[in-house]
Amino acid sequence: MTDNLGVLGKKSPRRSGAERVVNAPLPTVYGHFQAVGYLDHDRGDEQVALVYGEIGAENVLTRLHSECLTGDAFGSQHCECGDQLAAALRAVVAAGSGVVVYLRGHEGRGIGLLAKLRAMALQAEGLDTVEANLALGLPVDARDYGVAAQMLQDLGVRSVRLMSNNPRKREALVQHGIEVTEQVPLLIPPCESNITYLRTKRERLDHHLPHLDAVAHLS
Secondary structure (H helix, E strand, C coil), X not given: CCCCECHHHCECCCCCCEEEEXXXXXXXXXXXXXXXXXXXXXXXXXXXXXXXXXXXXCCEEEEEEEXXXXXXXXXXXXCCHHHHHHHHHHHHHHHCCEEEEEECCCHHHHCCXXXXXXHHHHHHCCCCHHHHHHHCCCCCCXXXXXXXXXXXXXXXXXXXXXXXXXXXXXXXXXXXXXEEEEEECCCCCCCCCCHHHHHHHHHHHCCCCHHHHHHCCCC
């Protein structure tokens, strides 16, 4: 067998990091994007950056969006993820350029789909999103943003205007060599189904969600 073998029978060096695999035009209801596909050799995940317009290198309007099947595809009102994704895509089109990095492997803040559903079941019984993860013996947030930084660097991006309410995303990008010149709020009006979840994100996960003060009537 010679598969994966180099000269003299030695194995080829294992690749690491994000490798750009394909560029493809992607017309959407929001506008015409370029879908840039990557393979994350460290985790095995397939990733995509949606690029709109000529993005340049500095102050690029950017969203790092964690995969959320229930919110992004099914329209779940348990979270605001689907609305945030749509708002980010609209924002980069309105700005004339920008990037939305869609991060697979981030489901449920990195715990996976089935574990997230188990956590949601515990939340229905009264636990908050932090307590539910801990009750399952799982980390509160297991996401890593290294691959996102690598993708941005491959696209030639050096600094971003980051669409996020989560200060930890900003800190992670800075740690991985991407300057964040501005953190742009991405505030979605809450509803009765997600207000408790959003308040927990603000009170226990340090998300900047000042608009929740105006909806004290929701329980």
